[in-house]
Amino acid sequence: MSGRNRDGTGVLERLVLILEAFESTSGAQSLTELVAATGLSKATLYRMLAGLVDAGLLARDADSRYTLGIRLWEIAQNAGRPLRDAVRPFLQDMFSLVGETTHLAVREGDEVLYIERIYGTRRVPRASRVGGRLPLHATAVGKAILAFEEDWVREAYLDRERMERATPHTIVDRDALAAELQRVRRTGYATTREEVRVGSSSIAVPVFQLDHVVAAIGIVVNPEQSDTMVRFVPALQGTARRIAKVTARAPWESLLQPSHPTPRG
Structure with a gap:
């Protein structure tokens, strides 16, 4: 598999399109569904899927539907591993103190990316998972990071044309969110009350390195x-x-995305 396809995409771009098609779902997908998700031709996609299955990066079930393969999972476990291994004992210790789901997240563009989590046993709706992403403004960890980010990052986020309303409680008004972030800076902690999932509230504080916020640690209640x-x-x-x-x-920089928050219409 080399060169560029008739649709103008190279092998690497096509590979990324295929893997990204599985990002928002944990279920198996058919060839037709993957064609719709990637925009690739059925013939090109079929050839690439066969190669990915042979390599163990994807798996194909008896109904010819595709899922992420165990080999891909094995490789992905090494992403940010030194950092995850370093923070996990402290998250575990925190969990033992509070008995609630505890997690650590970093900013990835205009979202928070959860890099480690210790799950509690209480029945609280799970808004995300390790490797999952959520909007900055709807999460306590996101607010904790955004409040202490550089001014231009915070202003760029506040100037977005539209913010996702995950629940009726999500703060999507610019002035209201700006006031909320000011409160976070003043008190040193951020909270949400059913803003990303009904039935789930959270509280979080920032983690700093050299006076710059690099992450946030939070719990869900x-x-x-x-x-x-x-x-x-x-x-x-x-x-x-x-x-x-x-x-x-x-290596926090390996997990951080210094990019400008993406405007969304």
Whole structure:
């Protein structure tokens, strides 16, 4: 597989299109569905899928539907592994203190990317997973990062034409969000109350390196605990300081995206 296809895409671009087609779903997809998702011709896509299945990067079931392969999962486990291994003991310690789902996220463009998570046993709707993304403005970790980002990053995000309203509680008004971020800067922590999933609230604090925010650590609770979740702030801030210390020489830049937040109409 080499050269460029009749649609003008090279092998690498086609490979990325195929893998990205699985990003928003955990289920198997048919050839027809993948043609629609990638825009590639059926013949080109079929050849590439066969090669990816042979390499173990994709798997094909008895109904000729495709899923991500175990080999791809094995390779992906090494992404950011030194950093994830460094922070996991502290997240585990935090979880043992609070007994609630605990996670660490970084900014990836105009979204938060969850890089590690310890799941609790309470029945709280899961908004995301390790490797998942959510809008900055709808999550506590996202607000904690955005509030302490450089001014131009924050202003670019606030100037977006439209913000996704994940639930009726999501703050999508520019002035209201700006005021919320000012509160976060003043208090040092961010909260959400069913803003990304109904039935789920959260609280988070930023993690700094050399006075620059690089991540945020947060916990998820039931809405019934929303009024008392501020009690977790000292433990969150203590854990954030420990993570900052142990990762002082960690490759945060390999996980951070310094790009301008993408405007969305």
